[in-house]
Amino acid sequence: MKVKVLCAKGYNYEKNGVQKQGMTLDVCSATQENDSDGRGNFTCGYPAENIYIPRSLPIEANDLINLVGKEVELVYERKLGQKFEQLVDIKVLD
Numbered sequence: 001m002k003v004k005v006l007c008a009k010g011y012n013y014e015k016n017g018v019q020k021q022g023m024t025l026d027v028c029s030a031t032q033e034n035d036s037d038g039r040g041n042f043t044c045g046y047p048a049e050n051i052y053i054p055r056s057l058p059i060e061a062n063d064l065i066n067l068v069g070k071e072v073e074l075v076y077e078r079k080l081g082q083k084f085e086q087l088v089d090i091k092v093l094d
Helices: 061-065
Strands: 002-015 018-029 033-036 042-045 048-053 071-077 086-092
Touching (some): 002 061, 018 061, 048 086
Antiparallel strands (some): 002 018, 002 071, 033 042, 071 086
16 A cells, blocks of 8 residues: 555553553555545545554654655555454555
C-alpha cells in the first residue's frame, strides 16, 4: 500500500496499573480518489488512516519521525496461523 506519511506519534502512559507503549503513523493515500456510486455515496480527495506500528517491526522513533512528509510503501503479511495481516516493513519510495 503506497501512502504519504502525515504524522508520527509515540505514546507511553500507565492505565489501570498497566504500562502502554507504542507508535503509530497517520497516513493518507498517495493518489487522489474520486469515486461515486451514483446513489450519494462518494469519496473525493486523499483518505487518511491511523496505522499501528507493531512491536515486532524493528524501527526506532527517530526513523519513524524522519518518514514524515515522505511517500512510503507499507508491506503487510499474514503469518501462518494468524487471522489478520500485520505490518512487516516500511519502504521509502523515491
